[in-house]
Structures are given as structure tokens and as C-alpha cells.
Amino acid sequence: xRILIVSDAWEPQINGVVRTLQATIGELRRTxxxxxxxxxDLFRSIPCPSYPEIRLAFxxxxxxxxxxxxxxxxxxxxxxxxxxxxxxxRWCIRNKFPxxxxxxxxxxxxxxxxxxxxxxxxxxxxxxxxxxxxxxxxATRSLARELADQGLTQTMLWERGVDHDLFRPDRAAHxxxxxxxxxxxxxxxxxxxxxxxxxxxxxxxPGTKVIVGDGPALAELKARYPGALFLGKxxxxxxxxxxxxxxxxxxxxxTDTFGLVIIEALSAxxxxxxxxxxxxxxxxxxxxxxxxxxxxxAIAAALRCDRGDAxxxxxxxxxxxxxxxxxxxxxxxxxxxxxxxxxxxxxxxxA
Numbered sequence: 001x002r003i004l005i006v007s008d009a010w011e012p013q014i015n016g017v018v019r020t021l022q023a024t025i026g027e028l029r030r031t032x033x034x035x036x037x038x039x040x041d042l043f044r045s046i047p048c049p050s051y052p053e054i055r056l057a058f059x060x061x062x063x064x065x066x067x068x069x070x071x072x073x074x075x076x077x078x079x080x081x082x083x084x085x086x087x088x089x090r091w092c093i094r095n096k097f098p099x100x101x102x103x104x105x106x107x108x109x110x111x112x113x114x115x116x117x118x119x120x121x122x123x124x125x126x127x128x129x130x131x132x133x134x135x136x137x138x139a140t141r142s143l144a145r146e147l148a149d150q151g152l153t154q155t156m157l158w159e160r161g162v163d164h165d166l167f168r169p170d171r172a173a174h175x176x177x178x179x180x181x182x183x184x185x186x187x188x189x190x191x192x193x194x195x196x197x198x199x200x201x202x203x204x205x206p207g208t209k210v211i212v213g214d215g216p217a218l219a220e221l222k223a224r225y226p227g228a229l230f231l232g233k234x235x236x237x238x239x240x241x242x243x244x245x246x247x248x249x250x251x252x253x254x255t256d257t258f259g260l261v262i263i264e265a266l267s268a269x270x271x272x273x274x275x276x277x278x279x280x281x282x283x284x285x286x287x288x289x290x291x292x293x294x295x296x297x298a299i300a301a302a303l304r305c306d307r308g309d310a311x312x313x314x315x316x317x318x319x320x321x322x323x324x325x326x327x328x329x330x331x332x333x334x335x336x337x338x339x340x341x342x343x344x345x346x347x348x349x350x351a
Contacts, residue, residue: 001034001327002036002075003076004036004037005037006038008040008056009104010039011039015190016104016260016261023323026319038088042057042067043063045057059087065091068091076092076098077100077101089101092132100329100330101129102136103136127150133154135156137329139158139257141282146278154335156335161319161320161322164318167267169269169311171241174238174244180208182247183206184210184245185246186242186246186265187250188211188264189251189253191218192216194255197217199295210242213233249270249302259283262274266283266289266310267315271307271309271310272290272310273289274290275292275293276293284313290305
């Protein structure tokens with residue numbers, strides 16, 4: 001199949017959306033599909049305010065349409081709700097070309113954390129953007145229920161995967177963790193307001209708090225929390241060895257739809273502590289970690305969990321399986337994630 005993916009989030013960014021797309025595209029190509037990308041590097045762009053790693057492309061629907069026609073896709077997937085996503089959406093509707101979308105971020109909560117906008121106002125945009133999609137890909141069932149409550153019932157499951165050759169429990173701990181007071185409590189992700197890292201840094205659990213990642217809040221948090229260890233951006237084997245050397249992985253975000261870092265930590269055998277919200281609430285089961293409205297209590301409980309249980313849960317997530325879900329969602333099969341009683345099937349295209 002010739003598959004075109006349109007995404008405002010793409011290389012050289014390092015985040016869950018980009019990493020998911022990279023792994024999915026690699027697996028699609030490995031299994032014989034031809035995949036094209038429409039991304040901001042093809043157009044003139046400016047940095048996104050408050051998130052400069054993301055480039056906002058100056059590309060109307062006609063410019064994006066030229067790239068679409070040149071690739072001649074059999075399926076179009078619009079991954080993000082940014083300028084490129086909106087341009088591709090408009091082209092598809094004008095040309096009566098069916099398309100799929102994905103809901104990667106709990107956008108109303110994400111925007112509310114950054115701007116004085118009501119989540120209800122943002123939901124109006126989300127409903128408008130995704131309503132014409134044949135299928136909306138979601139990472140968890142709780143997210144499907146959340147969208148169904150907004151009248152978006154055409155959802156299909158698209159989970160996430162782990163590179164188990166990289167993230168594994170038998171890997172030696174990173175040298176940066178040597179000699180640190182235990183327990184080592186690790187948080188990995190973009191250091192920004194929506195990740196709620198302060199909630200983790202404010203917990204009173206003894207030991208060492210380790211933060212891996214970069215972002216606009218890094219300098220401020222380093223100044224406010226001198227007792228924490230900030231290791232900056234880490235990738236590959238270095239990141240995998242940090243996961244393996246931690247005693248607990250802490251995920252303080254309340255706005256992520258899944259949390260790729262959660263299953264990477266589990267695959268390394270590290271139990272997870274998080275809030276009982278969509279994302280971690282869908283993943284962390286069977287003694288592999290702990291969820292609690294009090295994050296400090298969640299950390300304490302996760303430290304008592306068995307690392308073998310964490311590794312067993314992490315082993316369930318793999319890229320071939322989630323890529324098969326992605327490919328299925330591109331087809332004309334009925335939606336599968338709507339709650340009982342909802343009408344399943346393709347949504348009629350409308351502007």
C-alpha cells in the first residue's frame with residue numbers, strides 16, 4: 001500500500017509522537033508498504049511559541065495538495081492538528097479522499113496548562129478537526145471513551161511498542177547512577193509545564209530524584225531543585241541503562257494519552273508510579289507499578305513491586321503488533337472502539 005503520513009511533528013524533534021511515527025514507518029516499510037512523509041521541513045516555517053522544537057509550516061492546502069498528488073497515495077493519515085494537518089484535512093475533504101487521524105495529546109488539558117483557554121473551547125476545535133476522519137487512532141480504550149463522550153465514536157486502537165533489544169532488564173546501570181542514595185526515582189520526558197515534573201520533585205520520598213530530558217523549564221527547575229540530578233537529553237543505550245538502573249519510574253503527567261516512556265521503563269524491569277489518569281491508568285496493571293492521587297504514595301507503593309512483573313508487562317508491547325493496528329485502521333473496516341450502543345462505521349465527509 002502507498003501510505004502518506006502528514007505530521008507537524010517530525011525529525012529532528014525527540015518526543016513520543018515522532019518516535020512512534022519513526023518506528024511505525026520503519027515497520028511498515030519492512031513489511032512492504034511504501035510510505036511518504038509531508039512534514040515541516042518541506043516548507044518555510046517558524047518555531048512554535050513555547051515549543052520551538054516544533055516548526056509551524058507556512059503551507060496552504062494547495063501546496064500540501066501538490067505533495068499529496070505527487071506521491072499518489074492509496075491512504076492518507078493526518079497525524080497532528082497543526083497547520084499541515086489542517087491543510088491536508090482541507091485537501092482531502094475538497095477532493096473527497098478518505099483519511100484517518102490520530103489523537104496523540106489530550107489537547108484541551110495541554111492547552112489549558114499553557115494558555116488561559118477553556119478546555120470546552122478547545123474541544124470544539126478537536127471535534128471539528130477529527131469529525132470527518134474515517135477512523136481516529138487512539139492509544140488506549142479510556143481515550144476512546146473520552147472521545148466518544150465528545151461525539152467522536154469512529155476510533156480504532158493504535159497502541160505503542162518497545163525496542164526490546166534496547167530496553168531490557170539485564171542491562172547494566174548507567175555510570176551516572178553509581179553511588180547515588182537509593183531509591184533512585186527516575187522521570188524521563190520533555191521538561192515543560194504540561195509534564196507536571198514539579199509534582200514529582202515536590203514529593204518527600206527519600207533517595208535521589210533523576211530527571212532525563214530537555215525543555216523550556218529545565219533551567220528554572222534546576223535552580224529550584226538543586227538536590228535533584230538533571231542528566232539532560234539521553235538516547236539509545238545511555239537512556240536504556242538509566243531506565244535499568246532506576247528503582248522506580250515516575251510519570252507525573254496528567255495530559256499524555258499514553259506515555260511511551262512508561263512501557264520503555266517497564267521493559268527495563270522498572271516499576272512505574274503515576275496518577276490514576278488515562279494513559280498510565282490503561283497501562284500499569286498486574287503489580288507492575290502503582291497509581292495514586294497522592295504521587296508520593298504511588299512512588300512508595302511502586303517501590304514494593306516486583307521488577308519481574310514490570311518486565312513481563314513491558315514485554316507485551318511491540319512495534320510489529322502496533323503497526324498492524326495502524327495498517328488495519330487505514331482500511332474500510334468498521335470502527336471498533338466505540339462504546340456499546342454507538343453507531344459504527346465511516347463518517348460522512350463534511351467541511
